[in-house]
Amino acid sequence: MTAYKDEKRGTWFANFRYKNWRDEPKKKSKRGFRTKREAQAWECDFKRKMSRAASMEFSLSHATSILKTCTARARNHT
Structure with a gap:
């Protein structure tokens, strides 16, 4: 698992790659974690x-x- 320290802000962020449901490679990151x-x-x-x-x-x-x-729930239509 990849977690990096942002020295400028003093917080942690996650940055990684994954494949979506179409098997296409995607990159995802999120910042602002305290630990x-x-x-x-x-x-x-x-x-x-x-x-x-x-x-x-x-x-x-x-x-x-x-x-x-x-x-059973369906209504009869004309």
């Missing part, structure tokens, strides 16, 4: 949030239960 631990914790939390998969797997039983609830 090195806070900067590293923020970076770890950001990477954890970005690593979550955007896809969701459905089973047949789950899909049928969703359809039952949606059709």
